Amino acid sequence: MRESFYQESHDDFRDLARSFVSREVEPNLEKWDEDRLIGREVWRAAAACGLLGLRTPEEYGGAGVPDYRYRCVLTEELSRVGAAAFASSLAINEDIVSGYLINLGSADQQRRWLPGMAEGEVVASIAMSEPGVGSDLRGMSATATRTADGWVLNGAKTFITNGGSSDVVLVAARTGEHEGRPRFSLLLVPTDSPGFSRGRTLRKLGLHAQDTAELFFDDVVVPLDSLVGEQGRGFHHLTHQLPLERLSIAWRGLAGAEAALSWTLDYVRARTAFGQRIIDFQHTRFRLAELVTEVDVTRAYLENLVSRLNAGHLDATTAAKAKWWATELQQRVVTACLQMHGGYGYMDEYPIARAFADARVQTIVGGTTEIMKEIIGRELAAGRST
Structure with a gap:
């Protein structure tokens, strides 16, 4: 029998996360969608519950726990209520920007930004x-x-x-050339810097509550110590952080697919047509059997990769495999589940409708499916992967 992925401490954390989501997130989903902005108060509430800064060292106000399974739990609980926008926004702070600061940031950069992020007072992009x-x-x-x-x-x-609400932006920019190829660096830019401005908050197909924006930099001057990592090594730094970023997206894909299946099973067990429950039609049962199997197999694969990430052994190519597979699976599952809802699946009042729109960006963000396949294909052509 396969050993359980989660342990008792993760189960306790799930109870905490579920209580927080039920109290602070679920009642606000409709308002956030209408406002096209997630209220800052929920960040502070999450911090008060100990849900932020999980990997951040204790000296900077975090929990100092690198075990990514806790982040997996929180993602699942947010997906369970259809809070994909908040899950995605959290991932920028918790999985990406904090990761750059923890792994590459100077002590001064860490002292300045990590405590505020762990307290829910600083939102990053x-x-x-x-x-x-x-x-x-x-x-x-x-x-x-x-x-x-x-x-x-x-x-x-x-x-x-x-982009529309962040307090600090980690910016990738060209800082020179070498042998005719551009060299990039990463810079921390506070959003109150002179010359920085925000353009439109973009209106999107899904993830309406998540503010996605245009940003402009017009002779923005930041101190020399704003450099994160080494000058000219930005592309290398980005590549080094990609395994976590792409596994984060893959896990949101898995959690979103599992949530869609859960809603759909409840629906087809209760809904009747032609004198019987929807689930009693053989086609419905067969399709659900296929989807559940695919999701279960994907979970086993991603759980293995989370263990590899925790051990420091997850490479970028394997993360690319996880990212394209799990997000494409999410598309198949959500589309099939919406179909099983019939006309009600097209109504915003049903979470499957919002999930259908929210999920679509998953195969694009963080590198498209085509880019993931190109990465894998290049490794195969070079004989470095099987």
């Missing part, structure tokens, strides 16, 4: 995507020029999660 560039990060045109006074940043970014 990461700015890589640019207009017209898409997944081609080497095509970035934003520049940061080093001067005696600091870095002077110019350029535009788009599709930035938390």
